[in-house]
Amino acid sequence: MEDDQYTSDSGSELSEYWIDTFLGIKGHEYFCDIDIEYITDKFNLTGLNEQVERISQVIDYIIDETDVSQLTDELREIYDSNARVLYGLVHARFILTPRGLQRMMEKYKKADFGYCARVHCQLQHLLPVGLSDICGVCSVKLYCPRCEDLYNPKSSRHAMIDGAFFGTSFPAMFFQQYPHLQPSHPTERYVPKMFGFKIHEYAKLARWQEQQRRSLQKRLADRGLETINTANGYVYPEDDDDEGDEEMEEQS
Known part of the structure; x- marks a missing residue:
């Protein structure tokens, strides 16, 4: 990866278009919007060049530094695929920052991640979590802070998302930041x-x-x-x- 720090105009129409398009895909409701400045800061990309090929070009592709008209369909598909992986991996780091936690908290309050299926949890809001920080190991799971158990997403679109895009530390960090949102454990249990x-x-x-x-x-x-x-x-x-x-x- 180059040593130069990437810079871009955060108001670029194409960069907003790519991110808005990515976030607008059905099943991507779990993701939050990452600040362009965070993506272009080389410190936040440490180690990701080992997981994403052509990371310099991919970043340029995301932030509208690439002349898309000069790309072949095959190369554009490669860039787009790598851009999705890179955005997901950066996303796992961003949601552990104060700004990222704030945005995920807003989504949590709106129940964007769904409700716990357990009856005695009384429609407790869920949080996404990964079982591994490495891509391709496991899909995203949903954590219920009331019964402290994990569930598979109901939608197959959500079940296709890589768990590494949220990481293994997010729920714990979330409630460290917002302890007042930690629900009490249920006292009722089903008796056959x-x-x-x-x-x-x-x-x-x-x-x-x-x-x-x-x-x-x-x-x-x-x-x-x-x-x-x-x-x-x-x-x-x-x-x-x-x-x-x-x-x-x-x-x-």
């Missing part, structure tokens, strides 16, 4: 009942034991071992004891 009566604890224990038995059977079957002797709810491999006895006899 039959005809209005709670299920007996012994029934839960029996279901758990059956689940453990089937799990053990599967593990033994995966290893090619037959399963017999199901006394007391446990399953033992048929030949393990015999093999152990033979080894003891040989050693003696």
Whole structure:
């Protein structure tokens, strides 16, 4: 990457057009608008040249320093694809800054990221989060600060967004900045009942034991071992004891 700091007129019609077009794509509602000055500051791009090819040209493409009319359709497609990746990676860094957190807070209040599907969370607003800071590892997930669990986006358009474009630290940083927005944990829990009566604890224990038995059977079957002797709810491999006895006899 060149050492020169990139500069551009933030009022450029094409730069606004590209960013507005990117943000206007269906499924990109999770993204916020990044300041042009932030994108053009080389300090904020540290290390990204290893993840985005032709980063100098891509930045020029985003900020309207490229004569698009001189590009072939193939090259323009390459620039546009790289520009989307670069914008996403810079976005993950921008939303950890005060200005970025402010813009994401406005989107959070408007529930742009959706609501928690859990009934007892009472339509709690969600936040986007990545499970990795590396592109291509996992798609974006949604974090509920009330039940503190993760959910997949309902829309397939949102599910295609890379989680690295939001990073693994965003929700924690968000509530560090805005602790007053941290909701209280739900106190209600769903209790399974039959005809209005709670299920007996012994029934839960029996279901758990059956689940453990089937799990053990599967593990033994995966290893090619037959399963017999199901006394007391446990399953033992048929030949393990015999093999152990033979080894003891040989050693003696």
